[in-house]
Amino acid sequence: xxxxxxxxxxxxxxxxxxxxxxxxxxxxxxxxxxxxxxxxxxxxxxxxxxxxxxxxxxxxxxxxxxxxxxxxxxxxxxxxxxxxxxxxxxxxxxxxxxxxxxxxxxxxxxxxxxxxxxxxxxxxxxxxxxxxxxxxxxxxxxxxxxxxxxxxxxxxxxxxxxxxxxxxxxxxxxxxxxxxxxxxxxxxxxxxxxxxxxxxxxxxxxxxxxxxxxxxxxxxxxxxxxxxxxxxxxxxxxxxxxxxxxxxxxxxxxxxxxxxxxxxxxxxxxxxxxxxxxxxxxxxxxxxxxxxxxxxxxxxxxxxxxxxxxxxxxxxxxxxxxxxxxxxxxxxxxxxxxxxxxxxxxxxxx
Amino acid sequence: xxxxxxxxxxxxxxxxxxxxxxxxxxxxxxxxxxxxxxxxxxxxxxxxxxxxxxxxxxxxxxxxxxxxxxxxxxxxxxxxxxxxxxxxxxxxxxxxxxxxxxxxxxxxxxxxxxxxxxxxxxxxxxxxxxxxxxxxxxxxxxxxxxxxxxxxxxxxxxxxxxxxxxxxxxxxxxxxxxxxxxxxxxxxxxxxxxxxxxxxxxxxxxxxxxxxxxxxxxxxxxxxxxxxxxxxxxxxxxxxxxxxxxxxxxxxxxxxxxxxxxxxxxxxxxxxxxxxxxxxxxxxxxxxxxxxxxxxxxxxxxxxxxxxxxxxxxxxxxxxxxxxxxxxxxxxxxxxxxxxxxxxxxxxxx
DNA sequence: TTGGCAATCTGTAACGTTTCAGTATATCTA
DNA sequence: TAGATATACTGAAACGTTACAGATTGCCAA
Numbered sequence: 001x002x003x004x005x006x007x008x009x010x011x012x013x014x015x016x017x018x019x020x021x022x023x024x025x026x027x028x029x030x031x032x033x034x035x036x037x038x039x040x041x042x043x044x045x046x047x048x049x050x051x052x053x054x055x056x057x058x059x060x061x062x063x064x065x066x067x068x069x070x071x072x073x074x075x076x077x078x079x080x081x082x083x084x085x086x087x088x089x090x091x092x093x094x095x096x097x098x099x100x101x102x103x104x105x106x107x108x109x110x111x112x113x114x115x116x117x118x119x120x121x122x123x124x125x126x127x128x129x130x131x132x133x134x135x136x137x138x139x140x141x142x143x144x145x146x147x148x149x150x151x152x153x154x155x156x157x158x159x160x161x162x163x164x165x166x167x168x169x170x171x172x173x174x175x176x177x178x179x180x181x182x183x184x185x186x187x188x189x190x191x192x193x194x195x196x197x198x199x200x201x202x203x204x205x206x207x208x209x210x211x212x213x214x215x216x217x218x219x220x221x222x223x224x225x226x227x228x229x230x231x232x233x234x235x236x237x238x239x240x241x242x243x244x245x246x247x248x249x250x251x252x253x254x255x256x257x258x259x260x261x262x263x264x265x266x267x268x269x270x271x272x273x274x275x276x277x278x279x280x281x282x283x284x285x286x287x288x289x290x291x292x293x294x295x296x297x298x299x300x301x302x303x304x305x306x307x308x309x310x311x312x313x314x315x316x317x318x319x320x321x322x323x324x325x326x327x328x329x330x331x332x333x334x335x336x337x338x339x340x341x342x343x344x345x346x347x348x349x350x
Numbered sequence: 351x352x353x354x355x356x357x358x359x360x361x362x363x364x365x366x367x368x369x370x371x372x373x374x375x376x377x378x379x380x381x382x383x384x385x386x387x388x389x390x391x392x393x394x395x396x397x398x399x400x401x402x403x404x405x406x407x408x409x410x411x412x413x414x415x416x417x418x419x420x421x422x423x424x425x426x427x428x429x430x431x432x433x434x435x436x437x438x439x440x441x442x443x444x445x446x447x448x449x450x451x452x453x454x455x456x457x458x459x460x461x462x463x464x465x466x467x468x469x470x471x472x473x474x475x476x477x478x479x480x481x482x483x484x485x486x487x488x489x490x491x492x493x494x495x496x497x498x499x500x501x502x503x504x505x506x507x508x509x510x511x512x513x514x515x516x517x518x519x520x521x522x523x524x525x526x527x528x529x530x531x532x533x534x535x536x537x538x539x540x541x542x543x544x545x546x547x548x549x550x551x552x553x554x555x556x557x558x559x560x561x562x563x564x565x566x567x568x569x570x571x572x573x574x575x576x577x578x579x580x581x582x583x584x585x586x587x588x589x590x591x592x593x594x595x596x597x598x599x600x601x602x603x604x605x606x607x608x609x610x611x612x613x614x615x616x617x618x619x620x621x622x623x624x625x626x627x628x629x630x631x632x633x634x635x636x637x638x639x640x641x642x643x644x645x646x647x648x649x650x651x652x653x654x655x656x657x658x659x660x661x662x663x664x665x666x667x668x669x670x671x672x673x674x675x676x677x678x679x680x681x682x683x684x685x686x687x688x689x690x691x692x693x694x695x696x697x698x699x700x
Numbered sequence: 701t702t703g704g705c706a707a708t709c710t711g712t713a714a715c716g717t718t719t720c721a722g723t724a725t726a727t728c729t730a
Numbered sequence: 731t732a733g734a735t736a737t738a739c740t741g742a743a744a745c746g747t748t749a750c751a752g753a754t755t756g757c758c759a760a
Contacts, residue, residue, distance in 0.1 A: 017480060017481070017482075019745095019746055019747085020746065020747070020748095021746080029709075029710085030709065030710045030711075031710085031711090031746090031747085031748095032709075032710055032711075032712095032748080032749090033708080033709055033710070035747070035748060036709090036748090039748095043707070043708060043709080044708070044709080045707080045708060045709085048708080048709085060480075062480075062481055063746080063747075064420070064745085064746050064747070065419075065481070065483070065746095066416050066419035066420035066425075066745080066746070066747090067420055067715095067745075067746030067747040067748090068746080068747055068748080069415075069416035069419075069715090069747090070414070070416035070417055070420050070714095070715045070716065070717090070745090070746080070747070071714075071715055071746075071747040071748050071749085072715085072747075072748065072749095073715085075416075077461075082446075084447050084450065084451070085447075087443070089439055089440050089443040089444075089643065090439050090443075092442065092443040092446065093437070093439040093440075093442040093443050094439075096432075096442065096446075096462055096464075097434050097435075097464065100434065100462065100464040101434070101464075104464070109461050109463075109483070110461060110462050111427075111459050111460060111461045111462075112446055112450065112460050112461070112462055113459075114446075114447065114450040114451075114454070130367060130410075130412075131367070131412055131415075132367075133415070133459070239644070239645070239648065243648075265645065268645060268648040268649070269648065271648070272648045293439065294589070295589070295615065295618060298589065298593075298618040298619065298621070298622045298649075299618070299648075299649050369715095369716055369717085370716065370717070370718095371716080379739075379740090380739070380740045380741075381716090381717085381718095381740085381741090382718080382719085382739075382740055382741075383738080383739055383740070385716095385717070385718060385719095386718090386739090389718095393737070393738060393739080394738070394739080395737080395738060395739085398738080398739085413716080413717075414715085414716050414717070416715080416716075416717090417715075417716030417717040417718090417745095418716080418717055418718080419717090419745090420715090420716080420717070420744095420745045420746065420747090421716075421717040421718050421719085421744075421745055422717075422718065422719095422745085423745085
């Protein structure tokens with residue numbers, strides 16, 4: 001036990017992973033020098049620096065995260081905050097991979113911080129900020145006036161939002177241009193002779209709800225089509241609710257001949273509702289839908305789709321937070337992804 | 351600065367979150383006593399214990415994770431190791447939520463450790479073990495002879511596998527009974543008069559590949575049906591590959607009149623392939639598919655489905671790892687989820 | 701020769717926690 | 731009464747890191 005203690009003191013302890021002390025012992029330098037040499041500090045001799053870094057690489061030294069975190073407060077963690085029951089499945093999967101892809105080349109880890117329907121969305125944010133559990137945060141389901149963004153801004157926690165806010169404040173974000181999506185969708189339907197359009201929108205409250213609505217309205221007046229209100233449901237509603245509401249709508253005298261849908265799963269429900277009403281997709285009505293994985297064309301080849309790339313969103317968001325942490329100006333860390341053209345796979349008219 | 355220093359020493363520092371020192375100062379006790387009182391150590395007076403815990407709750411004390419981790423080596427982290435490009439989307443999403451649900455009531459955090467196609471699956475595992483970045487690990491895509499499981503076993507890292515191994519070694523797992531699934535699927539198809547069945551299997555190499563194959567074979571001989579080989583693709587193949595292979599198969603003289611499919615997305619491709627060949631689902635051929643979210647019936651109501659609950663899997667896996675960390679016997683932390691009955695939504699045959 | 705200065709390197713303390721080895725007091729035993 | 735024992739508490743050290751405030755050396759100007 002005495003020997004063991006001496007070995008420890010000398011940093012020569014055979015078992016356990018190498019620490020600065022180990023390196024110091026091996027190089028004959030002090031821990032401080034080793035520490036500084038590893039991070040290219042200026043007051044270290046060029047030769048010493050190279051020597052230390054060589055040895056460090058050889059024995060596979062990796063800084064102890066707890067030590068760094070305790071001393072500096074840096075966690076090397078990015079937290080992705082997700083709603084447990086409202087988030088789109090492919091969104092979760094793709095955004096995680098997108099973020100991971102970027103973090104993989106950094107010392108950062110991704111931790112997933114979930115919150116559920118019943119919880120205040122602020123709760124996980126407060127936890128992260130108060131406990132300093134992360135160096136940066138990514139949030140989704142962004143609102144025009146988002147208390148989470150405001151809170152993090154006030155408390156100096158770097159973050160990026162999926163979707164924009166509208167509170168006269170600048171912060172990193174990545175967003176898909178849903179205004180442009182709605183416009184393209186309406187134009188396409190109009191070009192096929194559709195004149196009475198319904199929109200299955202994102203949930204009211206989120207910023208991209210109004211982006212989508214505005215794009216839809218702008219394009220309607222541009223092409224001279226009219227709107228059939230369909231605002232009792234949103235893509236946050238259950239498949240069954242959307243299906244029955246759609247069927248209900250389609251049985252009315254004044255039914256739409258075109259749909260714009262903001263989510264792929266919801267589109268399945270819309271189509272089911274249309275068919276429940278005895279109508280036929282591509283003949284009686286057309287549907288333009290966003291999708292994040294290329295599956296809708298298998299469902300009904302008559303569907304018109306616009307792709308949204310969540311993996312890209314994840315990567316962009318990760319890059320943004322890291323940029324902010326690294327000291328870049330928040331205003332330079334914003335990106336907007338433009339929708340590609342409306343894709344048709346097999347369509348009677350085309 | 352002198353004052354600030356004194357305040358810090360006394361633990362009365364106003365800013366920053368409370369530490370043991372703060373609590374010690376407030377209660378007039380030593381840090382050691384406070385530390386022990388908070389974890390119900392035996393040698394602390396009942397009244398003192400209550401007093402400390404009261405104050406701690408009042409001021410919202412939360413142990414500093416870095417401090418604990420540095421001192422004890424405990425990370426309070428469970429790592430979910432995922433394959434970036436082969437994992438099913440709904441699997442990722444649901445399992446994360448399942449795990450989260452369980453971890454939410456513990457001090458544990460979930461960190462996602464991804465690896466990509468190009469990487470050795472062992473790499474993230476070695477990283478986790480060597481750096482001690484997690485107290486427990488959850489892995490998927492389990493193989494009969496799984497080097498990851500063996501490695502973690504050898505290195506004393508608690509883990510749970512989604513799917514079983516077959517190396518004469520005991521460890522926690524959660525699995526879906528794919529043997530039973532295949533049997534039920536075949537029986538159902540047989541009961542509808544289907545006699546020439548094809549199986550779209552999991553990727554060879556994973557344990558549940560042979561479970562599924564065995565169930566399929568067992569049931570075939572039970573019901574006296576025959577197999578139409580379809581083993582040039584698995585559910586890991588691309589949608590397009592599965593689709594074209596299916597179409598190819600269906601154009602052959604000796605084509606199947608029934609399919610068993612191990613994944614929902616693959617089923618979309620199978621159906622597309624069937625229809626490419628000019629045949630009709632429910633008339634010329636029937637398909638029984640696993641699904642993890644209730645969407646297939648919207649796709650084609652003639653589909654027969656068996657549900658697999660990935661969220662449950664996540665919860666079970668989390669409970670298992672926590673149990674192992676907590677000292678329970680690995681053998682007592684294994685669970686098998688039985689498939690429900692084969693569900694039909696709308697089928698010509700009733 | 702002396703002092704000054706730059707270039708390198710180093711020891712100490714601190715981050716917040718837990719463990720170890722105590723100390724002080726009260727209570728029991730003989 | 732003396733000693734033993736149980737009870738309740740405490741300080742110091744350590745985990746691995748970095749920041750601070752030196753320390754040592756060599757070299758050059760005056």
